[in-house]
Amino acid sequence: MNDARTLRVAIADDALLLREGIAKVLEGGGIEVVGSVGTGDELLEVVRAGGIDAAVLDIRMPPSYRDEGITALETIRSGGSTIGVLLLSMYATPEYALRVMGAGSGTGYLLKERVSEPQTLVRAVETVASGGSVVDPEVVEQLVKRTRADDPLSRLTERERSVLELMAQGYSNGGIAQTLFLGLKTVETHVRSILQKLDLEESPEHHRRVLAVLTLLGER
Amino acid sequence: MAPGRRGRIVRRTAVITFVVALSLWMEIAGFMATPEAERPEVSYTTLHAIVPLVFAACAGIAWRIGPTRAPPRLMVAFVVLWIPQSIYHVIGGIDWLWPLVRGVDLGWGVIAGVLVMVYPKGFLGDRFDRWIAGIAVVTSIVNLLAVLLLASPQAVACECVVPNPYRIADAPALFALIDIGYRVVGGALALAIAGRLLVRWVRASVPARTVAFLMPLALFAWATTLAAQAVNYAASSTANTVLNTVSLIAMASIPVSFDAGVAHARNMRARVADLMRITREGADRGLWAESLARTLRDASVRVYWWDEERGRYVDAAGTPIDEVDADSRGSHSILPVASPLGTPIALIRHDRVLTDNMRLLDGVSSALRLSVDNGRLRSEIERTLEQVRQSRQRIVEAGDEARRRIERDLHDGAQQHLVSLGMRLRLAANAARGAGEERLATELGDSITMLNQSLKELRELAHGIHPSLLSSGGLALAVPELAGRCPVPVVVDVQAEGRLPELIESTAYFVLAEALANIAKHSAATRAWVRAHIVDGDRLELVVRDNGRGGARLDAGTGMVGISDRVDAVDGTIEVESPPGAGTTLTVHIPLGGPLIEH
Secondary structure, eight states: OOOSSOOEEEEEOSOHHHHHHHHHHHHHTTOEEEEEESSHHHHHHHHHHOOOSEEEEESSOTTTSSSHHHHHHHHHHHTTOOOEEEEEESOOOHHHHHHHHTTOSSEEEEEGGGGGSHHHHHHHHHHHHTTOOEEOHHHHHHHHHOOOTTOGGGGSOHHHHHHHHHHHHTOOHHHHHHHHTOOHHHHHHHHHHHHHHTTOOOOSSHHHHHHHHHHHHHHO | OOHHHHHHHHHHHHHHHHHHHHHHHHHHHHHHHSOTTTOOOHHHHHHHHHHHHHHHHHHHHHHHHOSSSHHHHHHHHHHHHOOOGGGHHHHTTOTTTHHHHHHHTTHHHHHHHHHHHTTTTTSOOSHHHHHHHHHHHHHHHHHHHHHHHHOOTTTTTSSOOSOOTTOOOOOHHHHHHHHHHHHHHHHHHHHHHHHHHHHHHHHSOHHHHHHHTHHHHHHHHHHHHHHHHHHHHHTTOOOOHHHHHHHHHHHHHHHHHHHHHHHHHHHHHHHHHHHHHHHHHOOOHHHHHHHHHHHHTOTTOEEEEEETTTTEEEOTTSOBOOHHHHSOOSSEEEEEEEOTTSOEEEEEEEEGGGGGOHHHHHHHHHHHHHHHHHHHHHHHHHHHHHHHHHHHHHHHHHHHHHHHHHHHHIIIIIIHHHHHHHHHHHHHHHHHHHTTOHHHHHHHHHHHHHHHHHHHHHHHHHHHHOOHHHHHHHHHHHHHHHHHHSSSOEEEEEEOOSOOOHHHHHHHHHHHHHHHHHIIIIIOOSOEEEEEEEETTTEEEEEEEEOSOOOOOTTSSHHHHHHHHHHHHTTOEEEEEOOTTSOEEEEEEEESSOTTOOO
16 A cells, blocks of 8 residues: 555654654565654644655653553544544543544554564554554453443354454454455445344445444444 | 329329318318307408418419428428417317317417428538427427416416316416417517518618518518517507508518529529520620629629630620729629639629629529630541541542642653663564564563553553543543453443642542442442532532442442542531342532632
């Protein structure tokens, strides 16, 4: 998906070391890092200046060390920008992921420790830059683990569950087929069955599907 | 009504009825038996008959309110001994009876005298009184013996016609001496008692005088007439009707005075009791002065309070008074009241005559001291309690703050460093792979996996210490997340508009966390419900319910204690309903705008 040209990315994290590490990992993956800042406000300036395809930012930054990253994302989206935004976080809390995904397509939520998995990080940046969605597998795991009386997930088969988790992480049908070593047709059948069992509408748009699945999991 | 009490009342009623009947019989039978020419006026006889009736009635009252049982008994004895002279027309012919009656027919005088002396305490108070009583009794016995042994019908000047069977000697001169001497001694004793009472009365306080003036007046009138009669008797002149009438009225007023005085004293005690009640309930200063004036029957009473700050006495309005003004100015005395430790409390300025009634003033100042001490202790306890409350809240706040700080430190420190470490290990692994060190690369890869596992555990730990979601999203986000972690399926209903004060949010969160942990651990429930609502706009209501085995108690298990400690720290209330086998409902109310919450 990045065949046409090199992706240009800006990084925002208050920890300088980590920022540099992330830059190194991304550059190793063939991504050009054009900006590296320490706060959400600074990132907004870089975004406003234009010329970037995606932003990688920490969820917790000065001044309040709460959810500046998400606020920055929401500001970027409300400004009409559709660049990819990948949030990095220490928290596997699904509520944050849901809020991030609620900002629209081209967003992702990854745990910070994924920086030690260069391919995951690079792939996530590429996905959000191209308008796709990424949700950390552990966050999905948290959601699926949640208990609920009359759990609709109990209606799914083991295989369907695995497919659902990948759907929630933002995988396309093709990606799911690849990951689970299944045929594309089989995956499509599973997805249709899942959506039917969970009473979800089949959406042609990839991001809406991810959000719907996440929301369902979160609201169970 | 107790059986003993009922029996007593029946017995006393019977006694009074009997003596009244006896007295009326003596009066009427004597009057009827007297030849018409010799009969006294009917009005005099009526008055004479009324005197014992008054005594009998007063005996009934004295039995109920009297200080001891002596006064009513004396009054009953008086009724029996109030023997009209006319009775000898009836019994004058009964030889065994008339000398006995004649020997005691002045006993009522002794009784009346003793009755006056036992007022108001109900017993003979001092040696002087006992001496007088002793003399009266001894002379009465001498008189009785003289009548029995020496009296002839002619000597006693009554309608006694048959000889005295007890008589052993014929000594008319000796008998006359004793007969007249007895009356003179009686009159003198009566005067002595009256004088003594008068002195006591003059010294007494105004309140005591107001009602008790009847007693010395009655006694004085009676003693005077008695003395006059004694002189008349000695001179063998006929009794003066006016003097006799006055004497009768004076006599009848003695028991009335007695009962009235006792009733007044009781009333006084009741007012002191009122004062004590005010003391107990803690009165304000204005009310104090007012009830003090009422208790002491002294409208001029002023209370000046010690002002700690100014180091001087002030009146109820807080205006300082001059020491000179507080000093006694002739008609008034000052009673200083101090605490047991010697700190001044107040000055009571009262009428000087009240000084005599030290016991009353003692009671009053004790009451005042108690009241002030009570108030002081109460405010001290309240202050201490408030301090404890505040420090407890500070401790909880400090604990929450520490949790937040530890979580932040973990996030920005250890977790961040481990993430960086993982990244560097990955770079190193890549470099190793590039250099053909496949084994080293695999080793490093495994280390990264382990490191990420540790990071995951660390993340869980940090979340348990303080969930960042609570800080950033409040209860509306944090509670569903919390419920989702509970192994028992939980139905969540949070309706807390906007954000609440940090302390309340963290209190609510940790209360719910403890409650859900308890459900998971102990309840064996298959379902739980959590509700967090703002009620009446001023408090947060948390309800945690499960369908488990019940039997949970606030004092059992550390979980519940932790919950109630937290709730107490923010002035909240907690309620557990947990019947065995029917689930547990925990209801917590946390005030939102309480005085303790300063955010």
